Amino acid sequence: MASVKQFQVTFDCAEPERLAQFWSEVLGYVTPPPSPEGQSSAVCTDPTGVGPRLYFQRVPEGKVVKNRVHLCVRSGTGLVGAERLAVLEAECARLVALGAVRLRLLPADEENESCIVMQDIEGNEFCVD
Template identity: 80%
Template sequence: MASVKKFQVTFDCAEPGRVARFWCEVLGYVVTLPSEGQDSWAVCSDPTGEGPRMYFQRVPEGKVAKNRVHVDVRAGTGLVGAERLAVLEAERDRLVALGAVCTNVLYADENNESCINMQDVEGNEFCLD
């Protein structure tokens, strides 16, 4: 039987501290920053140790294309219909106040429940699911 591995998600960004603080607010994680005056990296960690670590590293180039991998923030797990949409919209509003951008609301149909497409403070795509 294969062993379970811990993993981290790494983001390239221009301002690691800013992006890390945003994601810590989204997920309830805690931030670790380098020494004062440096902004070459930052880390978000789940205080319970259960969730994946998120690592943010400064790179010189900007984002130029759609992410091939994105984070789904599971805000509506177990909910359906209008109740799910209301929870997702409330979370969207909270994250917009933190600097996120809502790009699209996908409403439930006969095959799928609602979800909301968003971008973080540097334009990285994620979904409220």
């Protein structure tokens, strides 16, 4: 049985190039130059080759319900308490400046550390954790 070595995360969206550029800024990924004739898809990739390729495909319908899969931007790994919150808030502010929307803070509990739920520029939810 073969094992999977790489995977791609695919987003349905209205503006593939714009969303690819947003996620490139969020994750430090790179995007190839856009085609002059316009495209119905776009990609961004991790320049180190470690992270998954993100693929954005234009679809005619808009987002209707909460997405069932989301990305987590891991900025506070290994941190707890006030130190973690400060790092999460700083990353949240950077992402808001890129066009993301802050939805809510999920405070730490007995099982999970704090995280911030956000939306990208097309309304897809993601977490800063």
